[in-house]
Amino acid sequence: MNTLNDISLVARAAECGDRTAFNELVVRYQSPIRRFFLNQTAGDVPLSDDLAQDTFIKAYLHLSHFRGASAFSTWLYRIAYNVFYDHIRRHQPTEDLSASSIPQRKAETSDEGLSLDLYAALNLLTPHERTCITLQLIEGQSIDRIAQITGMVQGTVKSHLFRGKEKMATYLKQNGYDRKR
Structure with a gap:
């Protein structure tokens, strides 16, 4: 993915409220984020879709916090990671299975x-x-x-x-x- 293009889209979405720019980011990253969740949830498609949606909502609401210190995809995966672990803490006790x-x-x-x-x-x-x-x-x-x-x-x-x-x-x-x- 083109990092400069991502930063441009983030800037347009955050500063100008350009929903089309944010939609382009969603279209670009929805498949990788959904695939990430699909593997984290062992193939639970509805849960994966819900977690992906939560990720993009949080990203949109906190877009102004993106500073460009890392790639947008890294920032987005960090949000996805936090969404997943928040879900685990709320819904499932985890065990280390042998x-x-x-x-x-x-x-x-x-x-x-x-x-x-x-x-x-x-x-x-x-x-x-x-x-x-x-x-x-x-x-x-x-x-x-x-x-x-x-x-x-x-x-x-x-x-x-x-x-x-x-x-x-x-x-x-x-x-x-x-x-x-």
């Missing part, structure tokens, strides 16, 4: 089966591990950007990535996905 506590099942051959297994593997992770994995492997964010988005230090991000990848690999291997094919 791979042995999740029922095992045979891998399905269809793409749908793989998606279900990936969501199940993501559910094994702590919320911080899932966020780091989603941002790096699915959204393509660098460790530095993940640290900016989450407010974690880079070493902590790396630890969450390492542990999350290990848990997911163990689960997927136990369910018939092996690299030796």
